[in-house]
Structure formats: C-alpha cells, structure tokens
Amino acid sequence: MFLLQATKTTDSSLILLLGTIGMLILVIGLVVFIILHQRKVSRYQLQLQRLEQEQQKVLINASVRLQEEERQRIAADLHDDAGPLLATARLYLSENLVNQDKATQLQSIFQARQILDDTIQLVRNISHSLMPPTLKNFGLESAINDLTQKISGAGSINASSRFHEYKERLKPEKELLVFRIIQELVNNILKHSNSSFIHITQNRQNNHFVLRVHHDGRGIIQSDFEKLNKSNIGLGLKNISSRLRVAHGKIYFEKDASQTYYKVTIEIPLDDPFESN
Template identity: 30%
Template sequence: MPDTPVPMPPAECERQLLALADALPVGVVVVQDGRVYAVNSVAARQFAAQPRALSGCLAQALFADPDAAAALLDEPPVQERQLSLRRADGELFRAELSARALEVGGRALRLLFVCDLSESDRIRDQLERQHDELQAMTRRVLSVQEDERRTLSHELHDDIGQQITAIKLGAMALQDDTDPVRRAEILAEIIEITDQTVAKVRNLSLLLRPPQLDALGLEAALRWQAGTMFRNGRPKLELDIEPLPARPPPAVELACFRIAQESLTNVLRHAQARHVTLRLARQDDSLTLEVSDDGRGFSGDDANGLGLVTMRERAQQVGGRLDVDSDPAHGTRVRAELPLQHPEPDR
C-alpha cells in the first residue's frame, strides 16, 4: 500500500509561494482580507515602495478606481484587464492585471498579477517622437537640398554664366579691334571679370565644404568659420579652441564643424545676443564642443526645432550626444560630446 503524502506545513507552503512569486517576471501582490499580505520584488519596484511599506495597507488603495479594485479583489478569477494603479508617491501608471483565488493553510488569499505598461507607453511615445523628428529632418534635408540647388543654379546661370559670356564677348572684340589702346582696355576688363568669376566660384566651393577642414583640420576650420560669420564684431565673439593632439576621424570632424556652423547661424538669426563663445576641448576619449550666448533663448516648446533635430542627428550618427540648455532670460548653450573613435557601422 503506497504511503500517504504528508501535508506540507502552512508556513512551508507560504514560504514556497512567496519564493515562486519572487521568481516571476511580473509583479505579484498577495491579498488577504482586503489588505496586502506580501508583494514580490517586481511589484515593490512597480509601486516604488519597500515591501514592508506595502504590507498591511488596504489593497484598494493601490487602485485609482475603487470600483475596478472591488471587481479584481472580490470576483471569481479575473482575466487580464488594463487599469490605472497608484504608486507610493501618488503617481498613476497604467497596468495590465489578472487575479486568482488561492487557499494556503486554510487561509483564503487573492493573487494579483501586475504588468506595468507605463514603460511600454514611454517607449511608444519615444518612438512616435523620433518618427516625427525623422519626418521633420527628412523635410528639412529635402528643403535644404532644393535651396542649395536653387542658389547654385542662380549663381551659375545668372551670375557666373553672364560673366563668362562677357569674357567671351571681350575676347571676340579683341580679334576685331586693331587699336592698341582699345585692346588694352578690353584686356583689362577681361582680367577684372575673370578675377570676379574666380572669386565667386571659390565662394561657392566654400559654402559646400571649407577646404580648411580637409587641409588644416578642425581647429583652423572653426576659427575661419566663426571669424567669417562674426567679422563685423556684432555680437562679440570669443574663441576658446584647444589644440588637439591628433586629428579626429573625418566623420567626427565634419559632424563637429556642422554642429558649430548651425549653432553659430542660430545665434546670428535668432538670439539677439551681445556675446557668443565657442569652445573646443578634448576630455578623455571624447571631443567637447560648446557654443553659448547671452541672447534671448527659447522655451521648451521650441527645443525640437528642425535645426536642433539636425544637430542631434549629426551627433548620434558618430556615436555622440548633444544637449541644449536655453532660458529666455539667460541665453542658450549647445554642448556636443563626440567620441574621438568613430564607431564602425554595422555590416
């Protein structure tokens, strides 16, 4: 005759129940007679409280809606429901709950299984925000491309094209004119127009990419760009550019230069500042760029403007980050931290 199983002592049943609950990846709240008897570590984190602080409190106090609490605490086994719960500090969070009845050692217990959805909501909101930023940046890129093409078309056709035509007409006039004085005047005019054309072609190439960045490096390119933009002395420009022991990777150099260019452009267009400072320094394994001004700043509603989105994207593309602090009364500070070793792209 087989041995009769020996009943497990109630204390051992309770110990194993709590150990099992603590091993689950969801929050578990054990309720007895309408009060919290125990919680696992996940539930303690969800409600932002120590287990002892929750023990003994009314289970109904964990819910934002008393009627929903009564349904989960009193009805037969309840399948998943989405409800609002209350953390220890009063903050509400959305959760998916289910309930089961259990008897341990003659005591009727209620198990609440809690899955915190607030993190999922946060991730979804972040993805939606990033999607909106991506769409805005795409529109910005297309708009900038069209503006650049329009500018190049205008400069090449309406300006440089006309100057080349004038050079051609002058050269044709030289062929037919035998007067030495007249020929000298035409030749001088051709040389002057040629010099103007060369200068305009050079300016166009500088707009596309400054040669200083390739030839002399980031520090010289930043000095040239800032000096060119603030050559009239308003606002007053201060440069604090530390010599770098070695050149950063080309992608990091270009990202740093473009972020500085965009930041300085924003100062000129919007800040109405009296003083602007550009700093460049190396800190450990990163490159720090900071552009600050004492202008009018902007509110948080404008923190996701297209220019700032583009700068953040440039920093992120090379594995860095960009922070913007602005106050309408104290100006704006743009700070970029870029790694000196550009991460290799995934293949």
C-alpha cells in the same frame, strides 16, 4: 460530542474552502493585473516607437531640405552670376575678334580676362562656402578661431574661443559637420539672443570630443529644443539634429546654475562613425 466535532470539522472545511477561493481570486487578480500592465507597457512602447519614427522622418526631411537648399543656392549663384559673366566673356572672344584691329583685339582680350578672373573668384567663393579653406588646411580650431575673430571684428559682440585638447584633428568630414553645427548655433545666437558675448570652449571627456558654446542672451533649454525639433518651425535646429545624427553626436541646451548665461554642449564620439556605417 460527536455533533460538536462534526460542526468544527465543517467550519474548518469552510474556512479552508474560503481561504482557497480567496487565494484563487488573489492569483487571478494578480494575473489579470500583470496582463493589463503588460498590454499597457506594449501600447506605450508602440507609441514611443511611432514617436521615434516620426522624429526620424522629421530629421530626414530636414536633412533633405538642407541639401536641397544648398543645391538651389549653388545653382542660383552659378546661373545668376557665373552664367552672365561667362556669356559676356564669350562675346568679347567672338569670331569677329580676328577681323578687328590690334588695339581693339587687345582691349577685348583684356576685358574678357577681367571677366574670367571675376568668374574664377566667384567659383572660389562658392567652393569656400562648401569647404572653408581654413578648416581644410588648418583644422577645426583655426576655423572656429577665425569665425569668432570675424564676429568680434564687427564690433557689436565679443566672441572668443579656446581649445584645450586638440592635439589630433578629427576626420575631415566630421570636422566639417561640427563646424556647420557651430556656425548654425552662432548664427542663431546672433539673430535671436541679443547677447553681449559668445565663448566657445573645447575639451575631451570619456572618448568624446566636446564643444561648449556660452552666451548671455536669450536662449533655450533642452525641453525647448526637443519641442521645436518636433514642430514645423526651427529648421536650423533640425539641421543641427540631422548633422549630429550623421556624426552619432549629442547636444544639450541648459542654463547655468548662476542663471546668468546659457550653455550649449556638443558631444561627438572620437571613434569614427563614418567607417562603421
């Protein structure tokens, strides 16, 4: 009887020991799993951070290239067009002018004035390309309406726009950013999509200024946009991303549920990011 009782006690102790060892192994396994999982999450976060930094560099480089191209274009216009015009006007108004007869003097002054008028118009055109007068004087709605009217006037594509909630204008610098984004999108559609129409709408949602560009040609969806944004091509799309980053805005590319047209949605916060930077 005593031997049987001792055997049961030994068995119970063995079971308890095995159970304790099993629990210990389970706890150790769980701790190891948590550690490995945390390391995996940390590696993923570092990888994500590196990708974000690379994307940041791409956007900054695109912004720098955009500004440099704009400077080079303006410099070329001034050097190639304004420079020769002013040099020619200077010839007509040289020191020898006082030694010429009156008729020749009047003719030289008239020619110089014509050249100066052409130079003034050239400089005005350059200024308008930097800040469209319609945008400056009348706002984004008028500027986009003017843009779509000019496109429709060409006769190859039907373009229209409609603003639903534009009672107050945005800040001038923000309006210019949005207008340049719309210009870039519309130019891409005209060049690549073979659309029959472009329609731009505006409204406000959740303290955001929202613009949507619809077209029925070839287009891209959000995954295409993100892929092109990370590649060495698609400079126009990178320019859009750079401007959106300045305005703290977002953009979404999608195909309508009817599969008949593409839609690009731009969201710009109404609170002014330019003051918070």
